[in-house]
Amino acid sequence: MFSNSSAGAIVPFSASPVGPSHEAEGGRQATIRELMPYFLGYGKVELRWAAGTLASYEDAMGWVIRWLGEIPPGRITSQHILLIKAECAKRNVGPNRIAHHLAALKAFLRFCQLGVGIETMDVKQIRMPRIPKREVQFLTPDEIQQYVSAIPIRKGPKSFDMKWLCFRTLVEVLLGTGVRISEALSLKRSSINFQTGEATIIGKGNKERVIFFSPRSLSWVKEYLLRRQDRGEALFVIGRYGKGLQQQVALSWFRRFRTSIRFSKPVTAHMLRHTVATTLLFNGCPIGHIKEILGHDRLITTCNFYLGADKRAAKKAHGDFLDYERGE
DSSP: OOOOOOTTSOOOOOOOTTSOOSBOTTSOBOOHHHHHHHHHHHHHHTSOOOHHHHHHHHHHHHHHHHHHOSOOGGGOOHHHHHHHHHHHHHTTOOHHHHHHHHHHHHHHHHHIIIIIOOOOOOGGGOOOOOOOOOOOOOOOHHHHHHHHHTSOOEEETTEEOHHHHHHHHHHHHHHHHOOOHHHHHTOBGGGEETTTTEEEEEOGGGOEEEEEOOHHHHHHHHHHHHHOOSOOSBSSEETTTTEEOOHHHHHHHHHHHHHHHTOSSOOOHHHHHHHHHHHHHHTTOOHHHHHHHHTOSOHHHHHHHHTTOOHHHHHHHHHHHOOTTTTO
């Protein structure tokens, strides 16, 4: 993989069917940093990780390398895991972020074991931090109407502000499909079947799935496309030349709009996804169907997030059955 080097420099890896050998004859073990390109390539090709997953794991492993130094993965021990947690504590890193760093390291060590044949510590020894369960935040039907009505889509009686029309349509699509914002922004004009109200997307984990549009969201998409004057293929664009709307820009729109209207709840794109799920649940939709609509891999994920979100049934049961004088 690398050319021969002089004494004291990096020793070349020898080629093998599964990738670089972790130790050349008479040399030393490859370090975490040296194995990172192969790890990311393995994730992209073998595990079909999305670009966002690859970028976040690369960032997380960058911090691991800063804290642990240039060491071979086979020498990582439980003490190094404690060091990572201590460094996170110094920086007041929250439990979710710590869990992400450790998840990246676990994935890297599994790659070393399975893809390269390096003997490493058992990843089961890496204990994840306890993440407190939070209440799911969502919008009520009245709050949805207040929020979308405040989006200033018109410049005048007969003219539209295309940036805000794009934002309104994005909000309506998120509310009408339940997709993640990355999935919404990946949509193309040609990917939507306006007859069936469906589209095929590549979702989380590079998995193909079909999403469904509500009639209202489909109407907003048609209105937005009708007003567009560019020929860009992306469904959501910024500017007059049809350049696809990027996720960071879209998220900044959410933040700025929330600040400008001083809305009572901190509305985010992900809160709209929660709103779809809770609305379906409150209206009696079976949890298995909610799983499919949201594109969750496992039913337990949907249950952990949303079962218990509807407090009305629990309150009714409390009132009906908590009676100390019944039967006397």
